[in-house]
Amino acid sequence: MSASTSAGIHFPAVGDERPTTATTRGILADSVARVDAALARRIEATPDWRKGYLAHVHDITAASAASSLAARQIARDGLASMRRRLVLVGEDGCETPLEDVDLGTSTDGTGHEGVSLTPFATESVTGTGEAVRELRVPLRGRDLSGTALLAQVERWVEEGVVEPSVGDAVREVVAHPEWLTLPGRRVLLVGAGAEMGPLEPLLSWGVEVHAIDLPRSRAWRYKRGLAAGLAGTLRFPVDEHGDAGADVVHQPLEVLDWVRRARGDDPFVVGMHAYADSGVHVRVSAASDLLMTALLEQEPQTALAWLATPTDTFVVPPEVVADARRRWDARGLALRGVQAPARALVRGALFAPAYAGAPDGQPGIADVLVPQQGPNYAVAKRVQRWRGVAAEAGGHRVSFNVAPATWTRSVVKNPVLGAAYAGAHRFGIEVFEPETVRPLMAALLVHDLMAPQVVRTHPEELFSDGAAHGGLWRVGYEPRSALGVAAAAGLPSRLRAKVGRRGPGRG
Numbered sequence: 001m002s003a004s005t006s007a008g009i010h011f012p013a014v015g016d017e018r019p020t021t022a023t024t025r026g027i028l029a030d031s032v033a034r035v036d037a038a039l040a041r042r043i044e045a046t047p048d049w050r051k052g053y054l055a056h057v058h059d060i061t062a063a064s065a066a067s068s069l070a071a072r073q074i075a076r077d078g079l080a081s082m083r084r085r086l087v088l089v090g091e092d093g094c095e096t097p098l099e100d101v102d103l104g105t106s107t108d109g110t111g112h113e114g115v116s117l118t119p120f121a122t123e124s125v126t127g128t129g130e131a132v133r134e135l136r137v138p139l140r141g142r143d144l145s146g147t148a149l150l151a152q153v154e155r156w157v158e159e160g161v162v163e164p165s166v167g168d169a170v171r172e173v174v175a176h177p178e179w180l181t182l183p184g185r186r187v188l189l190v191g192a193g194a195e196m197g198p199l200e201p202l203l204s205w206g207v208e209v210h211a212i213d214l215p216r217s218r219a220w221r222y223k224r225g226l227a228a229g230l231a232g233t234l235r236f237p238v239d240e241h242g243d244a245g246a247d248v249v250h251q252p253l254e255v256l257d258w259v260r261r262a263r264g265d266d267p268f269v270v271g272m273h274a275y276a277d278s279g280v281h282v283r284v285s286a287a288s289d290l291l292m293t294a295l296l297e298q299e300p301q302t303a304l305a306w307l308a309t310p311t312d313t314f315v316v317p318p319e320v321v322a323d324a325r326r327r328w329d330a331r332g333l334a335l336r337g338v339q340a341p342a343r344a345l346v347r348g349a350l351f352a353p354a355y356a357g358a359p360d361g362q363p364g365i366a367d368v369l370v371p372q373q374g375p376n377y378a379v380a381k382r383v384q385r386w387r388g389v390a391a392e393a394g395g396h397r398v399s400f401n402v403a404p405a406t407w408t409r410s411v412v413k414n415p416v417l418g419a420a421y422a423g424a425h426r427f428g429i430e431v432f433e434p435e436t437v438r439p440l441m442a443a444l445l446v447h448d449l450m451a452p453q454v455v456r457t458h459p460e461e462l463f464s465d466g467a468a469h470g471g472l473w474r475v476g477y478e479p480r481s482a483l484g485v486a487a488a489a490g491l492p493s494r495l496r497a498k499v500g501r502r503g504p505g506r507g
Contacts, residue, residue: 007091008250009098009283009290020279021049023085024379028056031078031386035070036063053375057382058367061313064460065363071459072393075386079289082383086286088252098286103256103294120237120246120258125224131206131231134177135170135443138435150174160323160474161404161430163467169447170440179450180205185303186266188212188259190248190288191274192236193219195408195434196307198271198442203232210262211236212255213274215245235262248287249280256291260298267301269399269449272384275410281380289387296396303397305445306384309377310405310469311370315460320473321364324354327428328476352481366473370483372416389459399448400462403441404470405431420483422490427482429471440468 011018025043033040039059046052064071083099090096136145137152144152153170156162173179182202192199192211202209203226211223211234220236224244227234237246237258246255259268272288275281295302308314358364369378388400405421421431444466456462472479 006250007089008247009252009287010087010089010095011279011283012085012087012095020282020376024279024282024375025049025053026085027078027081027379028053028060028382030081030084031074031382032060032063034077035066035073039063049375051371053378054369054371057369057378058313058365060382061315061365061460065315065365065458068458071389075389075393075459078382078386079390082286082289086283098290101290103253103290117254117257118240119261120239120254122235122258122262123238123244125227125234127203127227127230127232127234129204129230131181132204133180135173135180135439137439137443138433146174156430156468159430159471160327160428161471162469163320163464163473165465166444166468169444169451169466172451173443173447176450179446180207182207182269182446182449184266185269185449186210186264187271188268189271189273190291191272191284193223194273194275195410196403196406196437196441197273198438198445199223200226200230201439201442203227203230203234206231208233208235210259210268212248212259213245214247215239215243217243220244237262248274248291249283252287252290255287256294259291259295263299267299267303268295269303269305269397269445270295271305271445273307278374279376282376282383285380285383289383292387292391296391296394300396303399303449304388304391305399305448306388307441308385308400308402308463308467309381310402310472311368311373312378312381312385313369314366314402314463314467314473315363315458316366316464316473318361318363320366320464321355321358321362322360323474324364324476326476327474328353331476350481350485352478354476354478356478366469368469368472368479370417370480372414385463388462392456392459392462397449397453398462399445401441401444401448401465402463402467402469403437404468405429405472406434406437407431408434419488419490423485423488424470424490426489427477428475431470444468 011020011023025046029040029043043056046056060074064074080099084097086098087095088098088101134145135149136143137149139152150171153162153167157164157167186208187202188210189197189199190212191197192209192213199209199211209232213219223234236244238244246258248255270292274284274288276284292304355364385400388398392398405424407421424431448466454465467473
């Protein structure tokens, strides 16, 4: 990335470039320096960052698991490092570290730090559809609700596809359909058009949604049409030309100014669902973090929400570790006979048992990081998790549920991930369709906001509670040790699907 770039949030310039490695490595090292100085030194000394980050993210998660104090210290220091290292580039090209950016409190368009803002106007679409008054989840051509939905969720629990807390949450939402409208709340979605985001179910339930997404005309035509046919109200920024959308990375102060002017009496639930490739994902997470913290300071009743990726590292309860070990021990003799030579040939790198180092009766680390997603993705998700931990420590409502592996566009375009997902069922992993995930995860969000607020014994429980991981935590294998085999098993079906999409005679 060239250092000569547009205004907005960026990695700092180094000569004529804006490299990401030094910054992301420094953020991870800083996060753990006061908890584990030796680990911080190892992170800083990593020669091959693209490969080496995997072990470090695992070790940071383990350090966070050590105590509640450690988890909160890592979160605070990681966020502080991100704010110290990333910069806001002004129209004049000058860089200001994010920690020094004055977010101001004005709502008259006069700006922040004396910078003149071009304020966004607000466009609204009020739906004409009838509100859906019960939780419905599409699955393989059927709309499940009531007892049928509860039976399916219970099957997922029994199969280890979701945690029991998911079943508990869905049962409560089914029993309290009045929760679906989120009374006393409005929702602000960053990345409102995300494929796994809750925009559609929220609007179908009659919720008022403020949407921030990139100014892409086709996508906004779709969102306008979606809102018009559903029951909720969609509000979004439009520029002086009437074009919808805003870029939170390149217009962070303008977006904040619009949100402050658009907010009413009911506090916001701020959901961060934006995704981007490479270092842009870190920048989007940083921009959303600025927005969230400014709103928390202005209105303490603001709640925060994210979806956690299943391809990360998590602290999991002892019962999850025990179940994975039972599944490992339950492999048949024939399967063991096939796997043993392969394991010996590659010195145990294939078909490794899950949670091999975790003591019996103790929590473990579910390490589901995927190398193909890269260190920028891992750091972006870590920034989000740190804000969740810090906000909950401050007494704010936070929803941060692990979503299952899903057939999203970002997965399909990655050939390795696509093939691995296609072969995942051979290892007991269920990959979901987006239309199933959206209302399911939106229901968990509703539960987190409407049920009595939980007091956790450890901050990492924010991610293990309500986790719909698709089976990745309870499979008997260490996931990365089976990734290549799953990809090889799934490749033929992915190739057939690709040929089918092209059609005959189209090469």
